[in-house]
Amino acid sequence: MGEEPNLSLIWSATDESHVGLSMLLACMVLGCIFIHFWNQRNKKGPKTWPLVGAAIEQFMNYDRMHDWLVNYLSKTKTVVVPMPFITYTYIADPANVEHVLKTNFANYPKGELYHSYMEVLLGDGIFNADGELWRRQRKTASFEFASKNLRDFSTVVFREYTLKLSAILSQASSSNQEVDMQVGFGVEIGTLAPNLPNNAFAKAFDTANIIVTLRFIDPLWKIKKFLNVGSEALLDKSIKIVDDFTYSVIRRRKAEIEEARRTGKNNKIKPDILSRFIELSADSEGNSSDKYLRDVVLNFVIAGRDTTATTLSWAIYMIMTDPDVANKLYMELKTLEEDQAKVQNVSLIHYDTEDSGSFNRRVMQYADLLDYDALGRLYYLHAVITETLRLYPAVPQDPKGILEDDVLPDGTKVKAGGMVTYVPYSMGRMEYNWGPDAASFKPERWLKDGLFQNASPFKFTAFQIPVEVYGGFIPESHLDIKAVCLLFHDLQAGPRICLGKDSAYLQMKMALAILCRFYKFSLVPGHPVKYRMMTILSMAHGLKLTVARRP
Numbered sequence: 018m019g020e021e022p023n024l025s026l027i028w029s030a031t032d033e034s035h036v037g038l039s040m041l042l043a044c045m046v047l048g049c050i051f052i053h054f055w056n057q058r059n060k061k062g063p064k065t066w067p068l069v070g071a072a073i074e075q076f077m078n079y080d081r082m083h084d085w086l087v088n089y090l091s092k093t094k095t096v097v098v099p100m101p102f103i104t105y106t107y108i109a110d111p112a113n114v115e116h117v118l119k120t121n122f123a124n125y126p127k128g129e130l131y132h133s134y135m136e137v138l139l140g141d142g143i144f145n146a147d148g149e150l151w152r153r154q155r156k157t158a159s160f161e162f163a164s165k166n167l168r169d170f171s172t173v174v175f176r177e178y179t180l181k182l183s184a185i186l187s188q189a190s191s192s193n194q195e196v197d198m199q200v201g202f203g204v205e206i207g208t209l210a211p212n213l214p215n216n217a218f219a220k221a222f223d224t225a226n227i228i229v230t231l232r233f234i235d236p237l238w239k240i241k242k243f244l245n246v247g248s249e250a251l252l253d254k255s256i257k258i259v260d261d262f263t264y265s266v267i268r269r270r271k272a273e274i275e276e277a278r279r280t281g282k283n284n285k286i287k288p289d290i291l292s293r294f295i296e297l298s299a300d301s302e303g304n305s306s307d308k309y310l311r312d313v314v315l316n317f318v319i320a321g322r323d324t325t326a327t328t329l330s331w332a333i334y335m336i337m338t339d340p341d342v343a344n345k346l347y348m349e350l351k352t353l354e355e356d357q358a359k360v361q362n363v364s365l366i367h368y369d370t371e372d373s374g375s376f377n378r379r380v381m382q383y384a385d386l387l388d389y390d391a392l393g394r395l396y397y398l399h400a401v402i403t404e405t406l407r408l409y410p411a412v413p414q415d416p417k418g419i420l421e422d423d424v425l426p427d428g429t430k431v432k433a434g435g436m437v438t439y440v441p442y443s444m445g446r447m448e449y450n451w452g453p454d455a456a457s458f459k460p461e462r463w464l465k466d467g468l469f470q471n472a473s474p475f476k477f478t479a480f481q482i483p484v485e486v487y488g489g490f491i492p493e494s495h496l497d498i499k500a501v502c503l504l505f506h507d508l509q510a511g512p513r514i515c516l517g518k519d520s521a522y523l524q525m526k527m528a529l530a531i532l533c534r535f536y537k538f539s540l541v542p543g544h545p546v547k548y549r550m551m552t553i554l555s556m557a558h559g560l561k562l563t564v565a566r567r568p
């Protein structure tokens with residue numbers, strides 16, 4: 018019999034070789050990590066890790082991501098953020114933005130990836146479509162926005178909505194009640210389809226928006242969706258609420274249109290975007306797909322309601338925290354009131370801030386004095402809104418897909434399949450774009466000799482790029498010429514300029530003119546004002562304030 022093998026010796030030898038191997042492996046891994054970090058020692062963007070890229074840092078800063086980007090973009094005009102399956106390139110340099118939005122526009126569509134993140138919410142609506150699908154919707158919407166009817170209709174509707182909101186504020190002021198202005202703006206102002214939105218819908222819609230935005234940095238979202246767990250399960254629930262409500266609005270509107278046609282009362286058809294799309298998308302039998310219309314409605318809720326409600330909230334916040342701005346604005350609005358009353362030969366109703374009756378009547382009288390041309394003369398207000406959008410752009414980041422490898426004007430290489438995002442939130446805060454006072458709220462920077470002055474087009478990108486870039490300079494007041502240029506430009510299928518810019522200004526000016534003329538706003542002490550991460554720069558906790566009537 019041979020000698021029994023000494024097991025403990027064998028174990029310890031194996032142990033030793035395991036330990037040796039493990040140590041070797043650990044050293045190699047640490048070495049790789051060290052080399053990886055060494056190579057990044059001069060990098061100005063976020064530090065990356067092998068395999069996961071910058072995902073950890075981006076995830077940890079997700080709730081304050083816009084400011085996280087401000088920090089990096091102030092050190093370097095382009096920030097590259099590699100993630101597990103994709104690389105995001107963030108740009109704040111006007112030359113790069115011009116390249117992506119105009120010069121090489123064809124290379125930067127929304128792209129498949131963006132579409133896959135957003136489809137559940139936006140479907141194939143205008144914000145989430147490329148190619149023919151996009152062109153068709155853009156054309157329909159462009160015709161609508163070029164029409165004078167829409168302008169006239171909007172002026173009336175926006176006035177009506179603001180008066181409703183004013184009635185709520187007037188009541189709140191007499192009982193010193195707190196109001197959430199963001200909710201007020203979302204519900205009372207800002208939709209071209211007056212039956213939208215109701216509360217459960219609005220909540221579910223916001224939740225869905227928050228979760229689809231999270232997909233940009235969540236590499237596990239597809240697995241969660243497949244298993245229907247976590248955020249994706251909540252998304253699924255929210256979309257059901259959104260869809261139920263939207264389809265019911267569409268069915269109701271279709272029935273109204275049918276009834277109006279049957280009885281020959283075409284003037285009973287609500288003249289808004291939804292009716293227009295129902296009409297234009299109808300097949301030879303007069304039917305249009307509910308799914309197509311659902312996508313149209315939801316895209317226009319984001320485009321038309323969320324953007325303006327958000328901007329109005331930030332504008333009120335800025336006005337309320339800067340008494341000098343509030344006062345200048347108040348003076349401009351009072352002066353307009355007196356001038357308009359003289360021109361229209363109207364004697365202004367005397368009112369007492371303690372007496373709701375006379376106060377409310379004067380508010381209504383003021384609202385009647387605000388026609389399209391009068392609003393066009395409110396340059397300081399125009400500057401206040403524009404300055405708000407510079408610092409708090411309703412669309413804080415706007416990502417584009419990359420079709421083919423390309424080199425940006427500053428030499429940054431971008432690869433097909435990745436994404437390039439221009440970042441209006443950061444662009445508005447960069448000293449290299451706006452000078453040393455970039456972070457300050459100064460409406461005066463937009464005024465020259467009391468008149469509003471546009472900034473260079475690729476520096477102020479809150480609305481993408483302005484149509485002036487294509488049609489030469491067109492004064493702000495010439496909406497109709499501008500609309501025709503926009504339409505002409507659209508028929509050639511150029512970049513995706515915001516179609517609602519003029520309508521948005523009209524709406525926001527109407528709302529702020531009435532509210533800031535008659536109310537003084539104060540933030541509820543301790544109320545936190547910060548954004549939340551979603552496609553729109555909404556306030557995470559709303560804007561809670563109290564109001565007082567002004568003389």
Ligand code: HEM
Nearest residue numbers: 143320321324325328411412479480481513515516517521
């Ligand atoms: C403060 C208000 C607003 C801001 C800051 C804003 C901003 C923008 C931005 C940045 C885009 C480009 C998005 C992209 O690249 O896909 C855009 C597109 C668009 N906006 Fe606006 N917008 C505002 C109000 C409105 C309003 C009131 C409407 C209409 C009711 C509107 C209709 C649209 C449409 C239809 C598009 C899609 C253009 C396209 O993809 O061809 N916007 N807007």
